[in-house]
Amino acid sequence: MTIETGYNFGYLDENTKRMIRRALLKAVAIPGHQVPFGSREMPLPYGWGTGGIQVTASVIGPQDRLKVIDQGADDTTNAVSIRRFFAKVAGVATTERTSGATIIQTRHRIPEVKLREGQILVYQVPMPEPLFRLEPRVSETRRMHALADYGLMHVRLYEDIARHGHIAISYNYPVMVGGRYLMSPSPIPAFDNPKMHRMPALQLFGAGREKRIYAVPPYTSVQSLDFEDHPFQPIRANAACALCGARDSYLDEVVTDDKGGRMFVCSDTDYCNTRQAAREAAE
């Protein structure tokens, strides 16, 4: 793809990048704390990953290899258009292979393959404030974070147990970072939460509409909130992937007809394709 001329490298101007870079460094220094930033208008609407794109644009360089996933898939509209955007405005190489990428921008999944040092995972975050459904006032939630006063969230989990017998949160499951800050992991399935704990890769979070950046440095403790007698349990459909047979990956349920037919397939397309190719090679 040809590089678009007339734009600065990575689309954003240098002043904006510097502002975002300063926010990123403070975010890394205070794991889980939300740093406000001057989110810019991007050439796509809020909700399509403007926060993640601004973070990626401030970090990316010509040596990087970018992978973008949307719900685990490399070939959905959001992922394809963001990948093409950076190929156009930064001229960077792109890839669909998790292990070959240096920057992975993600919407709502963490890849199945273990990430390593030298990789950066950039999350697109719709709502960075984990307490917003419990306390709508930003001035109050800010104070609650300052005081590490997270009783309200524990009450919410307790009410789930009282009502349903278990904690009924299947995605966007709140976590404690570094034992200090309550953080929204973005709407990843609770199944992915354990992958955040002591991940060797750097995790950066960008919320464009809400204008917040936060981060989890490598090898940092990330614990899903729970109770001693109701420990956190990641949820996974009890089935094997219909395409690659994986029993350890997160599955999407696909409705195949209007007579109740359905199948389960890996949500991580790269993981599934790699497994299918390995199986074909073995046959």
Next chain:
Amino acid sequence: MSELTPGFADPVLGAQSCFRAILEAMSRPGRLQRVAGIDQPPAPLGVAAAATMLTLADADTPVWTDAGRAAEDWLRFHAGCPLVASPAEAAFLLATGRMPALATLAQGSEEEPHRSATLIVEVRTLAETVGWKLTGPGIETEHRLQVAGLPADFLRQWAANRRGFPRGVDVVLTAGPWLAALPRTTRIEEA
């Protein structure tokens, strides 16, 4: 006025690669990163200190420095940052002589701990694999870092800085083209 030397040979990509070095340093405290892109930093700044300032400082960030007239002119011209006389008012501090005490710098507030200062200190030497034991976020088991050229009571100041978490100052140590970072979360033990 002294002769001004150029900033980044390539302002866009130079700042990008320097930022990645700082980001990597901040996310893996104590690991050394090498920075390039500026051929003639103004004395007494090394390449890493000069590049860090051009990467992060601009008209929005008050800067304090003790680096002298040549460096001040260079920063004013290339970064366009306001220079302030009081360390407490600065967002970035660049120390080449005796560093200002950490407790005198902007700490941020409990609600906004990110509004704290970043202190860049040009030290004599930096070495990994020997020296202090670092632990904390970003470090798998422990990193080692040896620094020559910090005040004798630095570890005491650092322990006090850590106790204030989430408030506190973040430090970038530079020596010539090398830099290492100490975010406020890092625990330092003497070896």
